[in-house]
Every structure is written in structure tokens, then in C-alpha cells.
Amino acid sequence: MAAIVTTQKAAAVNPLKSSQPLGAALAFLGVAEAMPLFHGSQGCTSFALVLFVRHFKEAIPLQTTAMDEVATILGGADHLEEALLNLKNRTKPKLIGVCTTALVETRGEDFLGDITLIKRKREAELAGTDVLLVHTPDFEGAIEEGYSKAVLALIEGLVQPVEPRRVDPGKVAILPGWHLTVADLDLLRDTVESFGLEPVIVPDISGSLDGTVPGRWIPTTYGGTPVEAIRALGDAAHCIAIGEHVRRPAEMLHAIAGVPCTVLETLGSLEAADRFITLLSRLSGRPVPSKLRRARSRLQDAMLDGHFHFGGKRVAIAAEPDHLYALAAFFTGMGAEVVTAVTTTGHSAILDKVPAAEVAVGDLDDFETRAGEAGCDLLVTHSHGRQASERLGVPLLRVGFPIFDRLGSQHRRTILYDGVRDQIIEAANMFQAQQRIHTPDSLDPFRDRGETHDGHSQASHH
Numbered sequence: 001m002a003a004i005v006t007t008q009k010a011a012a013v014n015p016l017k018s019s020q021p022l023g024a025a026l027a028f029l030g031v032a033e034a035m036p037l038f039h040g041s042q043g044c045t046s047f048a049l050v051l052f053v054r055h056f057k058e059a060i061p062l063q064t065t066a067m068d069e070v071a072t073i074l075g076g077a078d079h080l081e082e083a084l085l086n087l088k089n090r091t092k093p094k095l096i097g098v099c100t101t102a103l104v105e106t107r108g109e110d111f112l113g114d115i116t117l118i119k120r121k122r123e124a125e126l127a128g129t130d131v132l133l134v135h136t137p138d139f140e141g142a143i144e145e146g147y148s149k150a151v152l153a154l155i156e157g158l159v160q161p162v163e164p165r166r167v168d169p170g171k172v173a174i175l176p177g178w179h180l181t182v183a184d185l186d187l188l189r190d191t192v193e194s195f196g197l198e199p200v201i202v203p204d205i206s207g208s209l210d211g212t213v214p215g216r217w218i219p220t221t222y223g224g225t226p227v228e229a230i231r232a233l234g235d236a237a238h239c240i241a242i243g244e245h246v247r248r249p250a251e252m253l254h255a256i257a258g259v260p261c262t263v264l265e266t267l268g269s270l271e272a273a274d275r276f277i278t279l280l281s282r283l284s285g286r287p288v289p290s291k292l293r294r295a296r297s298r299l300q301d302a303m304l305d306g307h308f309h310f311g312g313k314r315v316a317i318a319a320e321p322d323h324l325y326a327l328a329a330f331f332t333g334m335g336a337e338v339v340t341a342v343t344t345t346g347h348s349a350i351l352d353k354v355p356a357a358e359v360a361v362g363d364l365d366d367f368e369t370r371a372g373e374a375g376c377d378l379l380v381t382h383s384h385g386r387q388a389s390e391r392l393g394v395p396l397l398r399v400g401f402p403i404f405d406r407l408g409s410q411h412r413r414t415i416l417y418d419g420v421r422d423q424i425i426e427a428a429n430m431f432q433a434q435q436r437i438h439t440p441d442s443l444d445p446f447r448d449r450g451e452t453h454d455g456h457s458q459a460s461h462h
Helices: 020-028 042-056 069-074 077-091 102-107 111-121 143-158 182-193 227-235 244-257 270-284 290-310 321-333 349-353 364-374 383-392 416-434
Strands: 003-006 034-039 095-100 130-134 168-175 198-201 236-242 261-264 314-318 337-343 358-361 378-381 396-398
Touching: 020 034, 020 042, 020 095, 020 143, 034 042, 034 077, 069 102, 077 095, 077 111, 095 111, 095 143, 111 130, 130 143, 143 227, 143 244, 143 321, 168 182, 168 227, 168 244, 168 270, 182 198, 182 270, 182 416, 198 227, 227 236, 227 244, 236 244, 236 270, 244 261, 244 321, 261 270, 270 290, 270 321, 270 416, 290 416, 314 321, 314 364, 321 337, 321 349, 321 416, 337 364, 364 378, 364 383, 378 383, 378 416, 383 396, 396 416
Parallel strands: 003 358, 034 095, 095 130, 168 198, 168 236, 236 261, 314 337, 314 378, 337 358, 378 396
Antiparallel strands: none
8 A cells, every 4th residue: 555645845846737627628528519618817728728739739629718807806707608608609519618717716706606697597599508517726636636527517417317217238338537548448449349339438539639630620529429428328238437536427427327337447457458358248248259359368478578678677657646556557567666656636545556655746856856766767757757857867658648749649559458568568668778788798797896995806805
């Protein structure tokens, strides 16, 4: 069980975490014909937009209520109403996800009351568009918590309970963690469908942020899970949540519609993938398809080939709690040791299970300091860790968000048999590229035996 420690500093140096509203916006970007709306200043939205665009290399639909000094003092209800009506008239979204920022949260406004009044007063103008509210102040939490709150809002605000409960035996609700890539979601979908089941992934960025270019300008998200599909989740036979941070949305789906749920902490190892595949086999009543058995065999071979390069390696990881756990479990499972673990927030229950002696809640300055003291062979974090990598002379495996100095991050697979195999190969190649090549001189057992303090060689004493 890892000890959780919080670093005490007056300011964050090279921050590790991204803000809650950004995480909430990421979830809403996985819904078809949706528009995330930041309730705050233009600057708040601009920072998030820059990070999204640099990471995904796509046009990102993200809007703001553009609070100014007067609205900040007197209240932002008018700005919120104007923004909702403008978005409805100009972009005609099926869903508007309102994400609050620190600016308005600090003032302590009644956002839910404001939105309820706006919906009542502008019922005709807003018809056909769902408006959901997520409390995501920047001054607490991180991307993982914002994402979790938005998925919870989607379940609470859209899912319709069915009385009496009807079950579609082939439908499976999938609530993926924020850290799963576009390629991961595609792999998830293909795997579930190989058992003859129908997966409904909520949210699904693989349809909206996968790099496809529509034939015309679309102001909202142009892919993802349809709002109607989320409403109809109540008749799913089962719900599978991937990550501790989507446990609450899964439990809410069970509370609203009686859908049984299973929470899988990670899919980033052979054992975890086996659990997922076994669950799908049980739900479908079908044997495991031969292509999955072959993929499992390929992973076993990669583990056999790769473990020589992982054994004894010292790894430093900085990531959000669920992502940190998944990565740490992957590396320790291959024989490496996680000697430095840094995360963004100390509230997640998964941190107790991280296979490291200590997990520090801190920033990338803490990460660099601890990794340097521990003598690491590999750094694992997002692109903002590149300066630490240069200063320490230790290679960096880029994971998570944001990755803006490499192409194709969304098309890397990290889960299930194929994804774990890919990750083993990538990390093993980085270890190999850094290994010291032994020469006959370096293998000489007497090479480093110098003179003792009394002037005699060490060899003469034996």
C-alpha cells in the first residue's frame, strides 16, 4: 500500500495537472452534436483551447460566456443566457455542457438556479437542446475529476429510467476513463463487437477526435455518442466502467435504471485484459474468438521477449491517479521498479493500490527532483516533462495529456492484448536505445581496482 504525501510549496513549478473544466470539456467532446461552454472569462477558454488543439491537432468546438469585469462583480446570469441563446441560434447543438470556472465559482453564484430559470423563460428558443451543468472550479481537482463529473452529469441528466425495466441482452454500456486514446476506444469497440454485443461508449472521442475531416464545416462535434443513445442506456444488459474515476457514473446508471455494473481498474496488463474478455464471454454466452486468443498469444510472446529489458529498471511516473495506477501496474508487472510516483490530487481511492512505496501529490518540479535522486532509467509523463528529461539525461516516454511535440498520440494503443503488446515494444526499445554496450575493458574485473591509501594496490592484499 503506497503512502500518500502532499508536497508543501507556495507555488506550482511546471504544473503536472490540467484543470477540471478541461476534463469536463473532453467528456462533452465525446458526445455527438455537442458544444462545451466555459462559464468564465475568455482567457480560461483560450488556455484550454490551445491545449486541446496542440494535443489533438484538430478544430475544437469550445465556447465561452466571456465574463468581463462588470459581470464578475454583478453576476453572470445574463452572460450565460446570452451565450446559450447565441449557441442555439448559430450552431444548433443537441447538447450544451456548461463547465464553470474559478472566476464564477469564487463568487458563489447559483448556477443551477440560473440555468433552470433560463430554460423556463426560453423554453421555446432552447427546444431540442439539452443543457447540462458541471461544477468544475479550476482551484481544485484536475482533469480526471472534471471528466468524471461531466460523465456523471450525462448519466444523471439524460438517461431515462424504464419501468418496468426492459433489458436488451446484446447492449453493453462502456464508460471509458479519460486517459484512453482514440485507438483504445476503437479497440474496445472491436473487441466487444467480436462477441456479438453492441457497445455504447459514453463518451466516445473516437468518433469526434479521430482525425477525420468532414466534407463541410460543422460548428459542433461531428461524431461521438448520440444524445439519444445516452438516453436509452437504461435497457443495457451491463455497464463496464474503466477506471476508478468513472465508478460514480456507473453506480448512478445502476441507481437510475438498474443496470448492473462492473468497474475495472485498468485494461493495461495481461491479467486485466483477461478479466475483461472473460466478462464479455459471460455476458454474450459465446466462446472467446480465435483472433483474440491469437492476440493474447502475441502478447505473451512480447512479454517473454521484453522482460529482459525491463528487469531491474527504475522508472519515474507522473500522471493523474487512474493513469498512474495503470502505468505503474504495467511497469512493475514487467519486472521494473517504480521508484518515483507523482500525481495531481490525493482524493482517489486507487492511489492506495499504486505499486510504489510512496505517491507524491505535486508538480513536475517534484517529479524531476525525486527522479534525479532515485537514479531513474525512464521518465513517464506528458510533453511538459521534456525539460526534466533533457536536464537529467533520462529518456521520456510521453503519455496522457497533453502530448504536443509528437504526432499520433491519439492513435497509440495502450490497452487489451494488442495495446499492451505495443506498449511493451515501445518501452523496451527505449530501454535498449539507452543501454551501455560492454567492452572487454569494462568487463575486466580488475579494471576499477586502484591504489589503496597506503600506496599498495588492492590486488596485493588478496
